[in-house]
Amino acid sequence: MHLSTLLDNAVRSAGDREAVVHRTQRWTYREFADAARRAATVLREAGLRPGDRLAVMTYNTPAFLFAAFGAWYAGATLVPVNHKLQTAEVEHQLRHCGAELAVVDAEIAERATAADVPVRWLVSHPDAGAAERPAEAFESLVAAAEPWQGEQGPDDAVAQILYTSGTSGRPKGCVHTHRGIALTATYTAAGIPLHRDERFLICMPIWHASPLNNWALGTLLLGATVVLQREYEPREMLETIQRERITALFGAPIALIAPVQSVPDFADFDVSSVRAWIYGAGPLDADTARRLMKAYGSDDFHQVYGMSEMGPVGSSLSPAEQVEKAGSIGRGGIPGVALRVVRADGADAGAGQTGEIWLRADTRMTGYLDDPAATAEVFAGDWYRSGDLGRVDEDGFVTVVDRMKDVIITGGENVASQEVEGALRGHPDVLDVAVVGRPHAQWGETVVAVVVPRAGAELGLAELRTWLEPRLARYKLPRELILRPELPRTPSGKITKHVLRDELAVGSDSSG
Structure with missing residues (x-):
């Protein structure tokens, strides 16, 4: 299914139902699709052609969805951009994907448009009323445009390029087709499941693969x-x-x-309408799960596991398993997804054994943009090699015990350790450095810099963070600094990060 068809079908079945709500603004499906078609006209008149890439860098506002569906109606590819990125990071991503047109939120426009790239920027003013918006605002242009009436493209056309951090430290672009993303939404809706009367809150950044493809599109698929x-x-x-x-x-x-x-009057809020508390990017331990269930007055908690390369889809841990199998990602894949844990010898891991988690589904990316070597490394026939090490228990449930890739997941954000290391190595007083994650009960992990300082230099965490702030997004900055005279290495000279992680897991008394 082409993603424009997903929305057109929802209009036919749920035209007068609420599609999108943002603060006091509301759109029915008919109104939302009309705005998206008008956005397609705006984008085409700005030079966007079938196959071109449209970058969108906004908060969770209607402009993101208008621009996304506008791009799809116009036959173009959506490139979601992390709104937290600094100018240099935006520049790299836009150069890599080749975007020539972008939509950006006015609040972050200065940081984005400072990038040295040949991109035309359309600026969104999501909270301004029609009378207060500039005439050139994205919303003003959409309101004045005629709805696009072009033909729908094929479902094997590229719909999205989703950027994810890899072991090289540079983001890689996951290329996804319309069919793959539509199936991601379908599998998600079936796996949780979602319902047609759902009122789904998107509070995590919509440019992330899961909020966009699993939850926003899964909800719109159903006419919710x-x-x-x-x-x-x-x-x-x-x-x-x-x-x-x-x-x-x-x-x-x-x-x-x-x-x-953190909310003193938490108990005064009525959250009884929520029937599915869904979380991902890390597990909950049994004690935390119990505390949350008591606090929210619900045992309807679901953990989901997946990655951008897969749509994302993967596995889930159901409400009934949250305490008994706390820490696990579930047993097998959700509907439409096959999951294996593969030992080093190629055999499936049995009870008590550990191996790499492999996934297979028709949602899988076609590959990394302009990176055939990296693509070949993660594909094994029809299977995607996740790089996560999983341990299988006696009931077949899988627990992620480590990552073969040195990616730190903190508060749901992926941080490539080598990217942070590269930035730190530019500091004149840093002789050597390794960046690893320390387990954290709330954030999943926190970013820790283990640094060998230049002889005679005095380094502090505040100084390094200040130096890094113009170079990296804030969530990538180390929250802890450990000073060492040397780093542990293999005989071949490679840093043994598992040794550092093991030390951090039990604490360290050498913090700086």
């Missing part, structure tokens, strides 16, 4: 309602749940933990 929270904030999440009678939401574990810990 997507409620956008501009940016995650614990109290606002509770307020939105109560005001909009939210029935389901997704977040990193910290997104569910933070309201309980």
